[in-house]
Amino acid sequence: MDGKVRVQATINGQPVEFLCEPRQSLLECLRDILDLTGTKEGCSDGNCGACSVLLNGRLVNSCLVLGVEIDGGEVTTVEGLAGPDGLHPLQQAFIDHAALQCGYCTPGMLLAAKALLDRDPDPSEERIRQWLAGNLCRCTGYDRIVRAVQDAARRMRRDADVHAEG
Amino acid sequence: MKPFQYRAPTLLGEALSLLASAGQRARALAGGTDLLVQMRRGLINADLIVDVKKVFELNRLDFDPSDGLTIGAAVPLCRICESPEVAQHYPGLVDALSIIGSVAVRSRATVGGNLCNAAPSADSIPALIVHGAVCTVASREGTRQVPVARFCTGPGQTVLGPGELLVSVRVPPPRPRSGARYLRFTPRYEMDIAVVGVAAWLELSEGLTTIANARIALGAVAPTPLLAVEAGASLVGRTPSAAAFAEAAALAQSIGAPISDVRGTAAQRRHLVGILTRRALEGALQRARGAEPDGRQG
Numbered sequence: 001m002d003g004k005v006r007v008q009a010t011i012n013g014q015p016v017e018f019l020c021e022p023r024q025s026l027l028e029c030l031r032d033i034l035d036l037t038g039t040k041e042g043c044s045d046g047n048c049g050a051c052s053v054l055l056n057g058r059l060v061n062s063c064l065v066l067g068v069e070i071d072g073g074e075v076t077t078v079e080g081l082a083g084p085d086g087l088h089p090l091q092q093a094f095i096d097h098a099a100l101q102c103g104y105c106t107p108g109m110l111l112a113a114k115a116l117l118d119r120d121p122d123p124s125e126e127r128i129r130q131w132l133a134g135n136l137c138r139c140t141g142y143d144r145i146v147r148a149v150q151d152a153a154r155r156m157r158r159d160a161d162v163h164a165e166g
Numbered sequence: 167m168k169p170f171q172y173r174a175p176t177l178l179g180e181a182l183s184l185l186a187s188a189g190q191r192a193r194a195l196a197g198g199t200d201l202l203v204q205m206r207r208g209l210i211n212a213d214l215i216v217d218v219k220k221v222f223e224l225n226r227l228d229f230d231p232s233d234g235l236t237i238g239a240a241v242p243l244c245r246i247c248e249s250p251e252v253a254q255h256y257p258g259l260v261d262a263l264s265i266i267g268s269v270a271v272r273s274r275a276t277v278g279g280n281l282c283n284a285a286p287s288a289d290s291i292p293a294l295i296v297h298g299a300v301c302t303v304a305s306r307e308g309t310r311q312v313p314v315a316r317f318c319t320g321p322g323q324t325v326l327g328p329g330e331l332l333v334s335v336r337v338p339p340p341r342p343r344s345g346a347r348y349l350r351f352t353p354r355y356e357m358d359i360a361v362v363g364v365a366a367w368l369e370l371s372e373g374l375t376t377i378a379n380a381r382i383a384l385g386a387v388a389p390t391p392l393l394a395v396e397a398g399a400s401l402v403g404r405t406p407s408a409a410a411f412a413e414a415a416a417l418a419q420s421i422g423a424p425i426s427d428v429r430g431t432a433a434q435r436r437h438l439v440g441i442l443t444r445r446a447l448e449g450a451l452q453r454a455r456g457a458e459p460d461g462r463q464g
Contacts, residue, residue: 005172022172022215025202045203046271047357058244058273064199065274068172069217112269133356134268 009070011036012080020067026060027051029067030077038078038107042136049135052108053077059115061134078107081114089159090114093152094145101139109135113149121157125150167205174217178333181221182306186329188214194331196224196240197274199267200283223333224278229255235337239278247272256337257453258346258367262293265350268357278332284318284390285359291318291391292365292383293348299337305330315383318390341379344369345453347446350385351438360386361430362438364418366446368401370454377401382414382443387422387435394418397443406451408444415443 004019011034020029027044030036030053042050044063051062054076081088090110093099100106109132116123116131123131128149129142137145175181185192191213195201204210218224224240229251237246246252247264266289267275280290281301294314301312303326312325314335319325326332346367352358363385371378380401382394397417404410424435449459 021169023167023169044206046199046267049268049270052270055273058242059270060273061199061270064197064202064271066172066195066198066202066215066217068174069198069219071174115269130356131269134270 005068007068007071009072010074012076018067022066022068024067025063026053026055026065026067026070026075027062029070030062030075033067036077036079040104040107042104042108047134047136048105049108049112049132050105052111052135054111054115057115057118059112076111076114078110081110088114089155090117090149090152093148093155097144097148097151099140099144099148100137105135105137105139109137109145113152116149117153117156121160122153123149167202168208168211170212171214172217173214174220176220176222178221178223178304178331179306181216181218182304182329182331184214184216185331186306189328192216194218194282196276196279197242197271198279199271199275200279218331226334227252231339233336234339237277237335237337239281239332239334240276241278243272243275243277244269246277255340256297256346257458258348258365258450259290259293259297259337261346261348262289262363262365265289265356277335281314281317281335282324282326282332284320284322284324286321286389286391287360287363287386288318288391289348289350289360289363289385292363292385293346294335294337295383295391295393296346296365296367296381297337298381299335301335302333303330304333309333315391315393320389341369343372343374343454344379345450345455347449347453347459349442349446349449351442359429362386362424362435362442363391364439364442364446366443366450368406368447368450368454370406370451374455375405377404377406377410380414380447382418382446384418384422384439384443386429387424387439389423392422394421394443396421401447406447411444411447414447415440418443 040050042048046061053062193212195217219240224238226238228236299314348365350360350363365383367381369379380398382397384392397414424432426432452459
């Protein structure tokens with residue numbers, strides 16, 4: 001058997017180099033090697049979305065990606081959402097709308113919502129619900145999550161307008 | 167997961183040599199959405215994982231009006247569904263590929279993986295069958311073509327022999343006055359597995375008055391996705407009508423061997439084949455006439 005493999009990637013904008021076994025998932029690498037424990041393990045088979053991260057701009061289940069597969073790639077986790085000026089508009093909207101109870105699904109929800117708003121700044125409610133179908137929440141009944149995503153989208157469009165005018 | 171070696175070759179020949187060298191103990195990794203789950207559950211044990219996503223031939227997504235569509239086996243579903251050419255020329259394929267798993271699954275999952283996983287309920291397979299799609303399979307010994315309709319041989323079983331790799335799937339060029347539709351029944355709209363899936367493809371005659379060609383394929387009613395040969399043949403030369411579609415639907419209901427399981431009973435599955443065959447034919451007819459069918463899946 002091979003030993004550990006060296007992986008170089010950009011995680012939350014920072015160049016990162018780490019050693020992992022080929023059998024370790026990206027989720028395990030993030031949590032156990034890189035200490036980025038914001039990404040959660042739920043089902044570990046691609047059903048629940050708790051481990052959602054962005055890989056090269058695409059939403060993925062980090063439990064279904066091997067750590068070695070991200071070599072040369074770019075990963076965004078929940079730790080990479082907030083900027084120097086504070087929380088990401090999605091994070092703020094989730095707080096303002098109380099779009100969480102236990103919070104376990106929240107990091108995955110945020111990344112899934114970000115992937116949507118990166119592509120569609122003004123999604124319909126139906127599109128939001130379809131897009132988040134791979135992220136399970138057993139507390140909220142989803143309604144507050146959908147409202148938070150709609151509100152964050154409004155705030156981000158408004159901010160974009162301000163920047164465009166400025 | 168048990169330990170394994172990982173290789174990510176960039177050349178097809180290298181990938182084939184690696185697969186041949188480890189025989190049954192090697193597995194090709196594309197999106198990993200089925201393979202990694204099965205390895206974690208201990209259903210598949212591999213000593214060597216050959217990541218084929220960097221191999222050019224498996225990464226192509228090309229449309230040419232005279233050659234048709236070539237889908238590399240490792241192209242993720244999201245790329246196919248986002249392609250304007252696929253959306254324009256093969257909306258019946260997008261019907262199927264856009265409802266597999268979640269957004270996150272479609273970022274990784276591939277047509278090649280859906281075929282090689284060979285689930286009787288695989289959404290992509292009936293849609294590929296009615297389009298007349300053909301697989302290109304390679305090994306160190308050479309290349310062969312296998313129609314998608316003959317690729318799966320049982321649940322989780324395919325025609326691939328040791329050392330063989332599914333390279334790509336070629337979908338013939340769209341025929342004028344043709345259209346396709348895939349519909350499935352699931353208790354929920356998203357993140358579900360088909361209780362039954364039905365794909366239909368129709369080609370109309372020049373005056374648009376009669377059906378020149380028709381194909382119907384069924385998912386989740388037999389150990390493999392099925393081409394409903396007689397159901398399709400019954401439509402040739404007919405005027406598209408509710409009666410003709412009902413007759414074809416009845417013929418589709420007469421084949422396969424649906425089982426009762428956690429997703430549905432055999433009787434429900436037969437019933438659904440009838441409903442979905444009629445609706446898929448109606449949708450295919452609308453597309454053949456240049457219109458877009460309304461309504462969502464199922």
